[in-house]
Amino acid sequence: MENNKGSELREISHLSLVITLIAFSTVLVILNVTLAWEKWTIPLCIAAIPVCITMHVIKKPQDQFRIYIYSAILLMEMFYYCSNVETIFDSTPVIVVLLVVFSLTREKVIMWLGIIVGYAGMLYHLADAYFSIGLNTDRSNIVRTIWHLLLVAIAGMIIDRFIYIVTAMSKNYEDRIRVLEGASKSASDFLANVSHEIRTPINAVIGLSGVCIEKEKDGIIREDLMAIKQAGNRVAEQISDILDYSEIDMDNLAVNEEDYMLSSVLNDLVNQIRPIKPDELELVIDVDPAIPSVMCTDVGKLKKILWHLVANGLKYTKEGGVYVRIYSIKEAYGINLCFEVKDTGIGMTPDELERISERFYQANSGRTRSTSGLGLGMSIVSGFVSVLGGFMTIESKRDKGTTVHISIPQKVIDPSVCMSVSEPDKLALGAFLHFEKFENANVREYYSLMLRDIVTGLKVQMHKVDTIDNLRNLVSSMELTHLFVGDKEYETAPEYIEELSKKILVVLVANDDYKLPPGSKIRQMRKPFYCFPVIGVLNSRVDDLKESEGRLMCPGVRALIVDDEPMNLTVGMGIFKRYGMVVSTASSGMESIEMCRANEYDIVFMDHMMPGMDGVAATRYIREDMGDKELIIIALTANAIRGTDTLLKQVGMNDFIAKPIDMTDMAKKLRRWLPDEKIVETEGEPKKENSQIP
Template sequence: MDRSRRNEDIQRSIQIVILVCYSMYSLGLIVVSIVEKWELWAIPVIVIGTVTSWSIYVSGQFVFRFRIFVYAGFISLAVFFYGSHINQFYNSALIFVLAMMLFTLTEEKAVLRIFLMAYVMLLGYHLILILSNMEKNELNAGIVLLDCLAIILADRTAGYICEMFTFSKRTADDLEEQMRDMKQKSEDFMANISHELRTPINVVTGLSGLLLDGEKEENKKANLSAIQGAGRRLFSRIEDILDYTEIDTESLILSEDEYRISSIISDIAVEFRLQKEGAPEVIIDMDANIPARMVGDSARIKRIIRHLMINAVKFTDCNGCVNLHVFTRKKEYGVNLCIEVTDTGIGMSDEERKRVIEGLYQIDSGRSRRVEGIGLGLAIVYGFVKKMGGFVKIESELKKGTKVIVSFPQKVVDEKPSVVVDHPEKLEVACYLRNDKYKSPAVREYYTTMIMHILKGLSVPIHRVVEFEELKRLSTKNQITHIVIAQEEYLENPEWYENVKADISVIASVSPGFKVPENSNVTFIRKPIFSHSIVNAVNRKMALWEFDPETSGKKLVFKNVNALIVDDEDMNLIVAKGILAGYGMIADLAHSGMEAVTMCEKKKYDVIFMDHMMPEVDGVEAMKKIRTNAGQDDRAAIIAFTANAVSGVREMFMKEGFDEFLAKPIEVSELERVLKKLLPSTMWEYVAVKEEKEEEHPSNVYGGAAIPMNFGILNPQNGVRICRGSNDFYIEMLLEFDREADEIIAELQKLYDEKDWENYRIKLEGLKLSSKIIGANDLSKKAGDIARAAEEKWEAFVVANHDDLRGQIDAVRADIMRVRGGSAS
């Protein structure tokens, strides 16, 4: 609840208290007036005052302060009437004191003067009547003096209390504001430091991976694996901090893209194949009838499952198991995607479960705890699921395990089942798992349930077998087509499985470290298995599974697509044009927003890649001009094309009117997704890729030789990757950078001398990207740092680093020319 709403609720409560007390007093005053036979004309006045006060409150008219003065006026009038009778005059002082104390709740010191003045007027009224002999009773001077002192003291005390309330409230507001500022600064710091740490961690994990691929010595491989594992764990912690920061600051923005749940589950399965020894059994039970394609934030769905699985594995010993069950429930809006993770671990008490739900709590915390992590997992899951409009439920019992249930809505794009078996009417499956091999009966039950779910969902007949002899008899008498077993069952009778009837296929699930026998007739699938693993084995599709089978081994091409690329940097234009050329697209180039507007008036384009930050007319303004000039039939798909890829920027561009968003440098998979989404299906297709030997590619030469790897500053591997793996393309980028360098330096110097920091920043953003494309990472970072300083008008930083920037540009050019000269000679 925000502060203004809280203040309104407090003011409402204060008014109710005052009005209830006033109403009770008025009722009592009416009764006394009737009993004592006082002036009856006053009764309607008292009623009118009470009704009017309540009407003002109920109607909500006037501000709080005005209402308080109205209430005080009517109450003073009622007390004046009561005290106007000489026998009750002394009692009226007590009522005035009580009224003053009551109105201290309002924190309005001025309203107290109404009661003070009312008492002074009442005292004066009686004095006038006594002096004029209209009242026979004389006032007791001592009592009147004491009453006056009581009224004055009450006024001072109530005023002091009002001041204290106001001071306390102001102090609390200031403290709240300070706490909010401190929290925001802390969150900004955590987000910034996390982002800064991601780059070196990526280097650690990436380089260790490259070294691992070529390392043969076991000790070194073990050390490199440890380095890589530590880097991945640290990277995961940083991701957790960023996720939690976005959730806590309510800045989390979800993506809405098509995805396949089968791809997510496959990634999870691959990750848990790499578990170290002593980990519990992991069982993945994915319903075969989950819709093939849904719409949602696939990255965060994967993180939800991953957090739940990692938490379950942490608190389960090697004899237990962790079961992941994924299924859907049909709804009018699509489906509810349901994720259930159950473990046989240590469990939680009710108190621990409540504390876990509150977040940032680990069961086994402290110096001696045996688990890893920083305790953010479930807090992140709760944040993601709440944002998705779903719920999380935890069921747990000490020493018996924990079950976490997650459900959230998803739209369905393709209702076809995500798993389909070929010719189910011809299949009959026997599943043989020994009952006695698992120390925990839960493992056996989950495996049995998982296989039953898969084959039932596929409408395939299945026989559950617990004895080997029974399996032999079944395979002889029935029309069994497939036998599903595990590693232990295979090792007990390998010869029988290898030599079983030719029309029976044997599928064995084995541990990741299992060595497959040479020339084996058995199909082996690595644990953890799930519906796709088994169905692929049944369908005999054991190559690397492509979750979009129609694209496997094929290349995406675009036909008759007119594209326009708009960017003020020549190098960026060349990069984008080269990438699009790889898809068979010929693109026109525009160097400014106005040039793009003019070109669109002369020619119809199917897709336009619009850079965001350009001088004079930026991308947003140019897009709106193009939209205004074009008719509805000539509407082109316009894609925001920018290096600004922070959270929420995509939504910002979409609100401005862009059709989609792409971050620089271009990621091929994202480019393909966006183009397939925006362009009609008649404009693109997948074509077979011809296999070519590496020596046949002309793109592997540089001045007649392969690209040398002896650069001093540049990172050619990174550059070639950004250039879609084309050495020729990368060389062209190097030469283009060298050709443009003098012009870039001259323009930067001119803008620097003129202190035109806005265009200086835009030019630096272009340099930042072009440097990254050729692998000049240090130069790219330096340009980015100075660009941020120019944007924030931090002139001292710009001045201190401007000359160093020019020196780094010269060093990169020297590196290009040195290697170029060396290779040519």
Template sequence: MRTETQTSMHLLMVSTISILAILLSAITVFRSWELWMIPLMLIGCLVVWWLHIGRIGTETQYENICTGLLITELFFFGVHKSSLYDIPLLACTALLLLSLLNRKQLLYLAAFLYVLLILYHFIALGTINSRMEEEDMLRLLLGAAAVAGSLAVTRYRFNRRNEERAKYEGMQEELATAVRQNAEFLSNVSHELRTPVNMVIGISEVALGKELPPEIREDIHSVKMAGKRLSGLINNILDYTENVEGTLSAVQEPYMITSVVNDVITMTALKNTDNKLELVFDVDPQIPIILIGDAEKITHILRILLENSLKFTEEGGVCLRIGFRRESYGINLLVDIFDTGIGMTSSQLGQITDDFYQADSGTQRYVGGLGLGIPIARGLLHAMGGFVHFESKAQQGLQVHIAIPQGVGEDTPSIVVPNAGKMCIACYFRPDKYSCDEVREYYDNMILHLVEGLGVEGYQAHNFEGLLKLQREHKLTHIFITQMEYMGNAPYYEELAQSVHVAVIADKDFALDEDSSLMVLRKPFFALSIVNLLSGQERDNKFEDAQAAGRRPFTCPGVRALAVDDEEMNLVVAKGVLGSYGMQVDICSNGKAAVKLCTQTAYDIIFLDHMMPGFDGVETLRLIREIDDGVYKRLPIVALTANTLSGAREMFRNEGFSEFVPKPIERVVLERVLRRVLPENRIQYGTDSDTPGQQQDTGTKDQTKKKEISSDTSAKEEMPQADDRTQETVSSYGSLVRVGINVGLGLDYCSGEEDFYREMLQMFYDQEAEKRAEIISLYERADWKDYAIKVHALKSTSLTIGAEELSGQAKELERAGKEEDTVYIHENHASMLEIYGQVCEAIGKYLS
């Protein structure tokens, strides 16, 4: 209830009042005053102590009771004749005590009571009269001077304290303002840097699409990777500013922890390209299959912390352990990360969560950064009600312990093996090949937790003789060996594979002979990969595909979809993207037409623009839900929106939408939503590389990663060579790039199809005159509501072609239109139209 300072002050008050009560009780007995006051004072002291110890009541109530008891003691002492010359002593004590409180009126109350007591002695008791001796009069005047001086001193102290408090509060406000301004500055800088960085990435992608000498291709690929790294730093700054501004909010939606781990594994594998470190993912198979929480934030946290461990670990390995503990509200998701890196000192640990803090590592593996990763992870955890704890000693690695409260959607185990009781597995790892004892412990613990969690019979061998012994004593069904063991005795394991399932845990560049009977598990791997093998889901040396954990290409044949958007360009994109999944797609441009179509056609899914003139997305949603007494009540209706602030999903869920997809549509996000909202029997998986809509979900939001081209020979052989027409088209992208259009981003939103991208550019160009006239007309009429809707549409369509600067300008004008910030609109309307014209002029040159 009270701060530490207040508690100390209140303790001083109650102690002083109690001492005064005891002394006053003794004086009362000695001078035969009213004895009935003694129990009243003592009871009052006991009440005050009870309130203080129990911290009962508010601060003001407690202080009022203490003040009342003190004033009562002063009054009782002062009304007696014999106390006339001692009243100033008690009055000064009361003034000093009351000066501790931040209430000046109490000082005046004590001084006024002293004056009343003097008047009472003069008028009622007659102890002050003309017959007083000079010595008594001097004592009386001296006491009055002491009280007046005490009042002046306490008032001075009170005023100075208030001035210091005001100064301190002002400094606090200035500091908070500086932090906010710093965050806003970083956010503005980040947005400004996006355009040139995306230009670097876009130009690199365009160049990589040409025929280039190997050494030039490698240099350009390095430039592109540097651009992507800088883009990642910019994203970190934006996450940090959102954390500082307090706009982070966690959603509560069902997800599978296995999907989260798959995303993290993919990211970690990309960071550990040289395979120097052993990466171990130890997941408890008994974790409930469906959890309720914010999967994206958990993935982001794990990515940050694992990247931190990889950055500061030169040899050995990193282990991610995920378990759980049951609670009344569901579970606590327990995440532990261990590494064999350089560790941290106690002083460094104390600063690890400070903004921009970076320890002086002195290691050659340290590759820079802004020092924002840990504060961002901590902010994300706090938004979800979780916490993080760090442990470390210098040169002994870092340990991170996380607990995140999660709900449980379905309580069955997340990883199970059919017929587990009939299986008997053996793992053969030679411990002497690991340079760190900790890595051997990571693997041993993972195997132990896996065997216990799955309920299978399992054994471990640390030498070849131990493996032979296990074969003699047990009827093994599966044997797991490492790449080193296989290469040391390949003929034996090939022969063994004729009677037992043998899997090799190997690096990504390892390959078996075509006629081999073994299977391959690619590093890094975790429980789900092993379970897929045990369940017989992977054969013919294609087991590495199991790491996709079900993220295979798929189509949705027979699904009837409706796309609703007031922008024709967005409808073309939606129809093209959705159609690539085998859907039959209808389109319409407003909410009224959408409701009419729904009364005529039975749809399986609807994609609905959130902001439209007339009926907006929410109104259209409600009307569709009410058709024929709720025939579409459970129909998946997905919001299409360019507003993707933190908490957007929760907002749309509250409005009644099943899910939301940001515009422009990204395939990874779309596929995740389709898997979530469509029945399983409406999704048809396939393995053919030409399957429409094929896009492997790597668990990363950066879609340009799907187009990364390695500089090695194998990557060049896999890259489709452009024909003469394509080469001519690619070489002419320069006019677009020069005005800030991110061609790579635009191609991504158009599924990588250049003809489709050209069609979008043509449509954007053709609509310019009409859209410009509409925006100008609304601006001149000061119709800010519809103005916001029109620039909102421009925001999404311009981003579809990669015009990020124009999209950003339109976004800010949309915000200003919603808030009727006319000053901002008048200052920026013309510049937005100027950029609009420059973009369309560049598109015209490209198209010609």
């Protein structure tokens, strides 16, 4: 803070000297021309202007040296002016003004040189007048001359005292700031240490409650344990916020750049958001398919930026929903990745909006719903966006919602698009989606925009209908390959839509708790309805369902799940245990290598993109360790573009499953890769409410 303040004052002094020099040089040129002074000084005065401007712009030479150069030129011009004016009395105002300008540098040497040079010019003027035309010895003229000489001395003493007082006050303030910064740092260090100490037992509570939930059969006790785990997760989130805020406050942020895929970031974000999203609110994620598939930035901070924006929007919205638009703008260095997050929440007043832009302002220190929708999280977002080289703007009106715009520069690693379908010309999509069912007009607009961008971005045809009669006409008039249906729309004619699912791939878009009837062949896509899960569906066919009509069990199969997101590991354990597998987990690529060295596994489900060592590097190490020994490694990736399977197989993975994981695709891959003796086919199908996992 001290350095910033000092640099601002020095910049002001530099600018003042340059402006004064330009003005004084211009005046001298005019006086030379009109009063016929020495013509040879005109080029020198003119040349001084561009030279000093250039030095000021390029900031060379060093600051202190530039100040002396500007001051030296002004001193020479002052002497020239004082020695050429008509009377000595014209010198005094100029000398005093220049002394005031010199005082801004807080350099006493320059100020006293100004007094000396001013006197020298005045005395030279008197001497020149004495030898050329003689001095006017009138008493009043002598008194005026002495008075003007005294004025320069008095002005010099006042300015000298001013410099002394300003310097002393500045030092006093700097000392106080240093003390306050030390106290703030101590408080932040204490807060960070306490947070670290609390995090350890909280992690134990979360982990042990998760283990107990898996073992407990009693429904009531399970609910209590889940409540404990959810409370622990909330505390862990608050601790994480405190640590992030402390790092920002102490200006101790480090940027750890790594390659990442936007699809993976959004998959993790959706899994984190689902538990906190109220069913009555809609979350719409609209992604431009033209965004590059692999970029480079601090992905951890990028995830937290999105998390805080969406979580704040949901928290302070009572009806309607949150709209997240993600797009990119090409630049010479790569792209600017842009986020636009809108909500239909309570918004902010102009006063709150003005104050929220302050770096550490907490718009709602009580963290209640009674004020604005942005609290501590927004300070974290602001700090992270700044350290990543981006910028943020906020628009909000009370009771009209809030819109946050963020742009962050990104390096492009793989410029190929982040989304594509294998055979777009062969797809004929239908959508039975009646957006008028949403009471909030903004939500209707959000869904329309998202659907339009998916269709235009992927270059596929989609025929949208909003009544069952129009759906019947659509099906009879053309051969659809896929049909997307909303939950309310499905309920208008469930038998007819179930019959359609035998011929075309029908996807139901609904909340987690929606249940399809037993035996249904309809795929269920968990909300939020957004592009990346749609890609996985569009690259599937109805024929794929035939391979998994029976219930698949893999009793005793030893599986290792590798993922850096704890939520993904928790959900994955629940899913794979349902197949009868013995499941272990690893939270990093390095940990997966160590576990594969220490244990024998039949199959490894490897997250593709992870911080530090990613799934590709971990697979290579595991393959080297295993030698000729067989081990099935299936990639879990949110990148469902064409060529992904070929790329992953080249690095040693057997296959891949797109995130969010579809149970039908999962069963298909398990049948393909596990030995027949490890697979047991049973009657019936897995529970439809779990037909898709993150």
